[in-house]
Amino acid sequence: MNPMLQQLKNHRSIRQFTGQPISAELRHEILNAAKMASTSQHIQATHIIRITDPTLRKKLREICSDQTYVESAAEFWVFCADFSKHAKIVPNAEFDWTEWLLVGAIDTGIFAQNVLTAAEASGLGGVFIGSLRNDIEQVDKLLKLPQYVVPLVGMCLGYPAQDPMLRPRFPVEMLCSENEYHPLDPVKLAEFDAEISAYYQARSQKDLTWSDYMKAVFSEQKRPQILDYLQSKGFLKR
Template sequence: MTTAIEVMRGHRSIRKFTEQPLTGAQLEAIMASAQAAPSSSFLQASSVIRVTDPELRQSLMALCGNQAYVAAAAEFWVFCADFHRHLQWVPEAKTGFAEQLLIGAIDTALMGQNALTAAESLGLGGVFIGAVRNHPHELAALLGLPRGVIPLFGLCLGYPAQDPEPKPRLPAALMFWENRYPARQDETLMADYDARVRHYYQTRTGGTKDMSWTGQIGDTLAREARPFMLAFLHEQGFCLR
């Protein structure tokens, strides 16, 4: 197995960090790796806000569900889909299409994953923060995001102060198909996976969380998440048509 594969297969979300800062060389390498990600039609429809101001970090932490590592990690970056840049340089550009939201989201996600993988290859750890979308209006105001820019996720980076067990993923046989999507998925495989996830949560939490993967789906998808998001997208010039 190559080193790159070992790094990717060894991913764990890190939520506790030491106080050691990243070096300039590390930051430069991570940023360059992020920029090397593929870009649809070479639009490069992403921007990243590196938040270094301690007071701003505290404010963002409060907007992100008071997750302490947003303020405590050596680095906190906010990844955004960005078509404001395109309109600044080409004012006649046609934007606001649903496809462009997909392009911006995909490009930005690829950048984020490249950044995290690069960081992990340097012995660092990190965790993505979807909670930047909990209060998008307030967060956009704090970061000065203009129309045409939306925050998609945050990324905490730093030196790990914990060594968690990797979270078990779905069996490959439930995710990878050949030629056609199956009419029905393997119930035995899913039952086995549910048992593995339940054991993982019980071990990780000392028995305080008793949840299977399908149980977690039922809990997460029982209601609409962030019902304000479509209105925010429209206000920022996305998904208008």
């Protein structure tokens, strides 16, 4: 099998790391590879902030549900959608259209995945940290973000100190259809629920299916303050 395909198929989130630092040369190589990510209209609406200050790392860890690896991983990077550069070039730009924030989020997500893929190809592991948005306004203040820049996700990187099980994903048939959308197949869902239940029982003795987990995820408010914050940054007004 193609080595890149094998690497992609073997992706796991890594949350335990050795104490080995990542060299400046390797960081540079990862970023040089990742920056070639696809970008809408060559806008390149992404900015990464590398967090090296120990006090700042600690504060961000507390915001991120106190996940210890935010503070202890060799690297913690914050990926931002960034239109501040463009605002300096085009002072009258209409960034408040919803489309532009979608473009920034997509660009930044693609860039971030490129970073993780490049890191894994270099023997590193990592994990995305969405809980960075638990207190997005405080993150904004801590990182001194200007107007038209918003933090979207964090990433821990380092040398793996664990070898976790692969977490099952949907079969391709649940992800891809031809010419038109295909609704959820209850038989395929039941099969996937059984696979996930076996995974959780093997990993942590939880009796949990994917459907059970989704019911919990989507049955509560999710960071309701974010809309006001994004509008205050100049986005999502029309």
